[in-house]
Amino acid sequence: MTPAEMEPRIVRYGDLMPCKTAFIDAHTPGSDQKENFTIIGGGVSESPDQHVHIAIPHGFNIGAAGQPPKCRNSLHSHRTAEVFFVLSGRWRFFWGRWGTAGEVVLEEGDIINIPTGIFRGFENIGTDYGMIMAILGGDDAGGGVIWAPQVIEDAADHGLVLGENGKLYDSKKGQSLPDGIAPMPVLSEEELKAYPEMTPMEVVGMGVRRYNDMMALGQHAPCKVIGETGIIRDKPGFEVDLITRGSARPEMHEHDRPSVLMPMRGHWRVTWEGGATTLAPGDTMSVPENLPHSAVPSMTGEASLYHIVATDDPAGPTWQG
Template sequence: MTPQDMEARIVRYGDLQPCKTAFIDAHTPGSDQKENFTIIGGGVSESPDQHVHISIPHGFNIGAAGQPPHCRNSLHNHRTAEVFFILKGRWRFFWGEHGDLGEVVMEEGDIFNIPTNIFRGFENIGTDYGMIMAILGGDDAGGGVIWAPHVIKDAKAHGLVLGDNGKLYDSKKGQSLPDGVKPMPLLTKDELDKVDKPTPMDVIGGYVRRYLDMEALGRSGKPVKVIGENGLIRDKPGFEVDLITRESASDKKHKHDRPSVLMPMHGHWRVDYEGGSVTLAPGDTMSVPENLMHSAVPSMTGEASLYHVVATDDAAGATWKG
């Protein structure tokens, strides 16, 4: 692996290319300032304007959402896993068809493995531009997004219509549904009744982990298994997530039989690999090729942590409740 080849597998935070028309709520007041990013994989965007940084299949997708204060992402559902960790800012996550079944406030480094089959949304409640990083199960990210009925109605009132082909049409640009394409149907009452309605205790206790708690565990000298069959969050969403800290990092090279991803949270990290070396900063995303010997260690003093993601053979939508 040459340094040039490896650079093509690194997406720097400052080079991220946003899409402001990715989803149906792009014109809806309160959600119209969102920026969506597809870093690895095809993502779930409904817009052809979405830029894909790395299209190599990994068994999962990596994306991000950037939002100014008080901007929110509308209530939606996924058929596969959706995991977020907070890179910058302070965020409120809420769930239920109307967002009134529960909520949790999350700080930088916190991680949320959102269960499948629930409506969820999120809002930047900080005082500055915030960024959350996302891991989506499967190479096709589950075939798209399922919107709460009121989101589709609100979007239509502001000029955006979602076709049953999963594509957006903007009447403000003179677009209309093509022949043979119908509006995306609203979920029926029977379909809505089948959507899960977990309590705050179920969600927060089972699917949220705090960064400070995980960082403390990492001082033991071993990487923290955050999501996995034997993780702090005992789930099998089609990938595993570890938190590696300064104390648990090792300069001993290792490899995986499938691509893996390194996503620094704090500090600068030196990644040595067969063919060269590179330094990553918070917000950067690095795709490590399968079977490439590599190691990652902090390159400067101070707090250092990164999230490590690798696919498993589990179904991308499986939720295992132990």
């Protein structure tokens, strides 16, 4: 594969195309400055304005959220796994029906595997624009987002209505629900009982791992972060490894399905049969299946890279069941 053929499978951080109208809370004060990015796969955006960088199915989706300080993403749930790692900034993740069941603060490089079936949100509590990278299970990411009732109600007060077809309609632009399309129904109190209030011990203990700990574990071999034998023992339909300078190998290898490389720290030289390129933090590269390749740091200093590949496990509810 030539470098020109590979280029459409590389998304540079500086080329990311944001959408500011991706979700129902796009006009809600406190959430109206979010930028959402769909890097690989269709994602879960509710807006036709969302740009998809790489549409090739991988068995999972890759996205990102960029937010200025004090901007939050409203409470929602997914039917498949949702994993985040912090690329930049300082972030507070919270969960529960009202976002009060628990919270945890993540720093750069930290990762969180959020259980399916609970409401979750996140907020940039740093002092500058921050970015978190997201992995969603499945090619269709579980069919969209399930919003806490108050999010839908607040959005209606600011002109946005979500149709039962999963599309947004903005009264500020003169839009209204088409004939035959009803509003997305709000979850009833009985339906809400299916969304547990998990404790901090459950969410943090089973689903959060710190960057420095993973770096220490990955000094001589890649740190299996998420997987059947990972330090987060889960099978969400994909595996995540953290590769460090000490565990990177120059020998070529290949996978029987597409894999994704996402540098966290340092510059990485990726070589494949036919070409080579250098990736920087925030870049995302999709390596085709059955293509021999290698990735090694290209400069001195700290170096780490997240590696994601799909598995044959179903992408539905995982350790939360």
